[in-house]
Amino acid sequence: MEREADVVVIGGGVTGTAVLWALAHYDLKCVLLEKEPDIAAGTTKANSAVLHAGFDAPTGSEKARMNVLGNRLYHDLEKELGLDIIWTGSLVTATTPAEEEQIKELKARGEANGVPGLEIWDAGRVREKEPNLSEAVKSALWAPTAGICWPFGIAAAFAENASLNGAEILRGATVTGIETEGGRVTAVRTVKDVIRTRYVVNAAGVQAGEISAMAGDSSFTIRPRKGEYILFDKTARASLVNGIVFPAPTKTSKGILVCATTHGNVFIGPNAQEVDDKEDTSVTPAGMDEIIAGAKKLVPNLPMGAAITEFAGLRAASSTGDFVLGPSQEVKGLLQAAGIQSPGLTSAPAIGQYLAEIIVKETGAAKKADYQPGRPEQPVFRELDDAGQAALIARDPRYGRVICRCETITEGEIVDAIRRPCGATTVDGVKRRTRAGMGRCQGGFCGPRVIEILSRELGVPVPEIRKDGAGSYLYIDKTGGTAK
Amino acid sequence: MSGTYDIIIIGGGPAGLSAADSAVQNGAKKVLILERDREVGGILQQCVHNGFGLHHFKQELTGPGYAQRCYDMVKDRPEVEILVDTMVLEVRTDKTVVAVSPAKGRLELTAKTVILTMGCRERTRGAIRIPGTRPAGVYTAGAAQRMVNMEGYLPGKKIVILGSGDIGLIMARRMSLEGCKVQAVLEICPFSNGLTRNIVQCLNDYDIPLYLSHTIVAIHGRDRVSGITAAKVDEKMRPIPGTEFEIDCDTVLLSVGLIPENELSRGLGLTLHPKTSGPVVDQHRETSQPGIFAAGNVVHVHDLVDFVSDEAEIAGKYAALASLGQSPAVDRVIEVKPGAGINTCVPQHLRLGIEGENVRLFMRAAQPKRGVKLVITSGGETVLTKPLAVVKPSEMIAVDLPAAKTAALSGEISVAIDEGV
Numbered sequence: 025m026e027r028e029a030d031v032v033v034i035g036g037g038v039t040g041t042a043v044l045w046a047l048a049h050y051d052l053k054c055v056l057l058e059k060e061p062d063i064a065a066g067t068t069k070a071n072s073a074v075l076h077a078g079f080d081a082p083t084g085s086e087k088a089r090m091n092v093l094g095n096r097l098y099h100d101l102e103k104e105l106g107l108d109i110i111w112t113g114s115l116v117t118a119t120t121p122a123e124e125e126q127i128k129e130l131k132a133r134g135e136a137n138g139v140p141g142l143e144i145w146d147a148g149r150v151r152e153k154e155p156n157l158s159e160a161v162k163s164a165l166w167a168p169t170a171g172i173c174w175p176f177g178i179a180a181a182f183a184e185n186a187s188l189n190g191a192e193i194l195r196g197a198t199v200t201g202i203e204t205e206g207g208r209v210t211a212v213r214t215v216k217d218v219i220r221t222r223y224v225v226n227a228a229g230v231q232a233g234e235i236s237a238m239a240g241d242s243s244f245t246i247r248p249r250k251g252e253y254i255l256f257d258k259t260a261r262a263s264l265v266n267g268i269v270f271p272a273p274t275k276t277s278k279g280i281l282v283c284a285t286t287h288g289n290v291f292i293g294p295n296a297q298e299v300d301d302k303e304d305t306s307v308t309p310a311g312m313d314e315i316i317a318g319a320k321k322l323v324p325n326l327p328m329g330a331a332i333t334e335f336a337g338l339r340a341a342s343s344t345g346d347f348v349l350g351p352s353q354e355v356k357g358l359l360q361a362a363g364i365q366s367p368g369l370t371s372a373p374a375i376g377q378y379l380a381e382i383i384v385k386e387t388g389a390a391k392k393a394d395y396q397p398g399r400p401e402q403p404v405f406r407e408l409d410d411a412g413q414a415a416l417i418a419r420d421p422r423y424g425r426v427i428c429r430c431e432t433i434t435e436g437e438i439v440d441a442i443r444r445p446c447g448a449t450t451v452d453g454v455k456r457r458t459r460a461g462m463g464r465c466q467g468g469f470c471g472p473r474v475i476e477i478l479s480r481e482l483g484v485p486v487p488e489i490r491k492d493g494a495g496s497y498l499y500i501d502k503t504g505g506t507a508k
Numbered sequence: 509m510s511g512t513y514d515i516i517i518i519g520g521g522p523a524g525l526s527a528a529d530s531a532v533q534n535g536a537k538k539v540l541i542l543e544r545d546r547e548v549g550g551i552l553q554q555c556v557h558n559g560f561g562l563h564h565f566k567q568e569l570t571g572p573g574y575a576q577r578c579y580d581m582v583k584d585r586p587e588v589e590i591l592v593d594t595m596v597l598e599v600r601t602d603k604t605v606v607a608v609s610p611a612k613g614r615l616e617l618t619a620k621t622v623i624l625t626m627g628c629r630e631r632t633r634g635a636i637r638i639p640g641t642r643p644a645g646v647y648t649a650g651a652a653q654r655m656v657n658m659e660g661y662l663p664g665k666k667i668v669i670l671g672s673g674d675i676g677l678i679m680a681r682r683m684s685l686e687g688c689k690v691q692a693v694l695e696i697c698p699f700s701n702g703l704t705r706n707i708v709q710c711l712n713d714y715d716i717p718l719y720l721s722h723t724i725v726a727i728h729g730r731d732r733v734s735g736i737t738a739a740k741v742d743e744k745m746r747p748i749p750g751t752e753f754e755i756d757c758d759t760v761l762l763s764v765g766l767i768p769e770n771e772l773s774r775g776l777g778l779t780l781h782p783k784t785s786g787p788v789v790d791q792h793r794e795t796s797q798p799g800i801f802a803a804g805n806v807v808h809v810h811d812l813v814d815f816v817s818d819e820a821e822i823a824g825k826y827a828a829l830a831s832l833g834q835s836p837a838v839d840r841v842i843e844v845k846p847g848a849g850i851n852t853c854v855p856q857h858l859r860l861g862i863e864g865e866n867v868r869l870f871m872r873a874a875q876p877k878r879g880v881k882l883v884i885t886s887g888g889e890t891v892l893t894k895p896l897a898v899v900k901p902s903e904m905i906a907v908d909l910p911a912a913k914t915a916a917l918s919g920e921i922s923v924a925i926d927e928g929v
Contacts, residue, residue: 255634303730306641309747333634335642414614421610426595429544430771435610466632468651472659486661491644495731498644499661500758503686 079134251294430463521550523804664759676763864915
């Protein structure tokens with residue numbers, strides 16, 4: 025099918041959806057293309073979920089600028105978009121005199137970057153905040169503006185608000201080519217459509233190098249750097265940490281941290297391993313050993329029996345070492361949002377606004393007169409008080425049927441997750457929007473029920489329901505001797 | 509749906525139904541069963557194979573057949589009310605039960621006693637940390653059993669099963685009967701964790717290889733499972749480098765253990781046992797909270813539903829007596845401790861009257877052994893011995909202590925395996 029747009033955003037991660045959200049404030053026809061069945065399917069779904077204060081990146085870098093601005097924007101947007109953020113603050117711990125020097129340097133750098141409220145805490149104050157930390161911790165850098173968030177929820181909030189304001193999100197839309205004429209982009213081809221457009225924003229994560237090259241700009245490449253994680257049950261929280269605890273950073277990463285999540289769990293990780301395969305999100309025994317050893321330096325008594333899952337994500341590290349942001353030098357109409365590794369999540373709204381402003385300036389597009397802030401209400405049964413729960417069930421009895429028993433998620437919430445703008449189409453899509461299947465039994469009990477509800481609500485046969493990725497079918501066949 | 513119940517039973521599986529029946533037989537007048545699923549019967553509903561009921565009903569039944577027998581015992585009793593599609597959110601120590609259902613909305617019910625019969629759940633991939641990718645096609649054996657037997661869908665066609673627990677073995681046969689190829693069953697222990705009859709009937713009869721001391725060291729496939737890497741493990745269950753081999757499959761089923769579902773028990777602040785993961789109970793299945801009873805897989809994971817029913821009948825009887833104010837007088841509390849060779853023992857203590865009573869102890873051995881003797885001692889004195897031809901961790905040991913013996917008990921008792929026979 026042939027379509028028209030002013031801007032095509034390639035990539036439905038937190039960067040792409042934030043760009044779409046920023047563009048949706050203006051009179052521009054915008055289309056986002058995501059190759060997977062759901063948004064936030066790449067780096068956004070597997071990272072440390074930390075909103076960084078902004079002291080890590082070198083002063084003057086895009087990373088530093090976007091981080092500090094993005095952090096501030098999240099403080100402003102939290103309420104309007106109903107974002108799942110807890111401003112825990114973060115600690116970077118030091119165990120040796122050299123590391124104590126290092127955190128003082130970080131503090132100075134942070135101050136130069138414009139990070140407010142940085143303090144060096146002594147061991148006593150650190151342990152008051154985090155009593156389970158190693159005796160070896162001598163002092164720490166405290167950053168009060170850091171926080172933890174639910175990255176999928178943030179991408180979903182951007183996507184839902186953009187959808188509400190007329191932006192189109194096409195999923196399962198793998199880009200196969202970008203057409204140019206006289207050095208300017210004219211169209212994007214996908215497996216399904218041709219979209220005529222004046223602007224293309226490249227937010228394709230680990231694939232951003234290939235997408236840029238499709239348009240004729242090969243000025244950078246992306247090398248994925250894998251990070252592995254272990255997630256702990258909520259019951260282990262009391263023996264771990266209350267907030268975000270980093271070791272002193274290494275050259276390639278901020279190190280293996282021990283960090284709370286907005287859902288009440290704690291994770292340890294990530295390590296940092298360069299990989300060639302841009303789809304290699306496997307976890308390895310060596311990686312697990314590495315992060316366990318790393319985390320033990322911060323919290324010596326790790327409750328390994330309470331580990332509930334492990335996962336890996338890929339950082340989209342660019343060959344330039346910094347974010348690749350703004351208009352391409354080679355192709356007109358192509359804007360890069362590439363090499364977005366940490367602090368990419370924190371930077372997303374700042375990147376969105378920065379790129380939107382460039383396009384708005386060039387096109388002269390006006391602010392939408394009827395822009396709708398926020399997103400549709402999303403009732404969460406378990407968070408309501410007694411009267412609120414009773415009222416919700418009275419309004420819609422499906423909120424009285426608990427489907428996910430571990431997390432107390434009702435049928436009403438699952439139906440809402442499917443029917444929302446940019447709603448769930450997969451079992452993991454339901455999980456990320458509602459938490460159904462995220463608890464102790466990991467979907468053992470509710471999985472088949474969620475499949476049944478998806479099939480009913482989407483009007484597709486049960487065997488066509490997928491777990492997550494394009495080919496992740498859950499059932500191979502019906503029973504009854506048809507299997508060969 | 510109003511007033512105070514004698515007993516509220518949380519969970520309408522075999523334990524809940526058996527407890528209700530026994531409670532009414534022992535004088536309870538107003539019993540309510542709350543079931544979260546659409547029907548009562550619990551996990552038995554998906555266990556379409558036979559082999560149930562030989563001990564309790566003296567008849568071989570299928571899982572649904574056994575569930576039906578349990579339901580038949582209570583369905584016409586006016587004293588028993590059943591609410592399905594009803595999820596209990598909270599049980600309080602004052603025996604208030606908070607539940608929700610689409611039909612009734614939010615309910616706050618009160619009772620004189622509560623019996624917890626929530627059953628158990630399966631350990632998952634995360635709990636055992638299998639490296640590799642995270643594709644579709646990795647299921648717990650019980651979830652796959654529900655898909656095949658209740659939903660009518662096949663989770664895959666070429667199967668590897670990790671763990672030789674009973675559900676895994678049953679599913680090996682079930683998938684074979686559906687025309688699937690079960691490539692292998694891998695067991696990390698040097699012995700099987702299922703009933704011997706299931707090894708014979710579910711693996712040997714279908715030529716399915718069982719690899720003992722083996723595990724999965726990686727799962728492959730991006731969107732859907734495309735294979736696994738298996739390896740032999742050493743005596744500390746660590747993979748031995750160089751022993752890896754690949755197995756082609758589209759599905760991995762996990763049968764790596766069951767855990768009692770004790771979220772409500774935790775909310776109640778009950779004392780839980782670190783090894784059984786269930787509440788600590790006395791011989792009447794009363795928990796650390798007076799008037800709160802528990803029975804079945806929520807207390808400790810059973811291998812036979814028959815023993816679940818037996819245990820639930822005890823809980824039902826004594827919950828009924830407690831609700832009528834007729835609980836037996838307690839003269840002394842005797843701790844029951846697992847000794848050498850025994851991993852767990854239920855009940856964990858006896859609350860005895862002056863006269864003593866018949867008590868059945870359930871135990872699990874720590875290691876498989878042949879030709880041993882079970883020895884129960886108290887204060888250095890032997891209370892009872894019982895020769896056992898075979899003990900294995902997968903098969904629960906039941907021993908009866910007659911009233912004459914328990915009447916004489918004064919101090920802690922210890923249950924041990926004596927190999928020197």
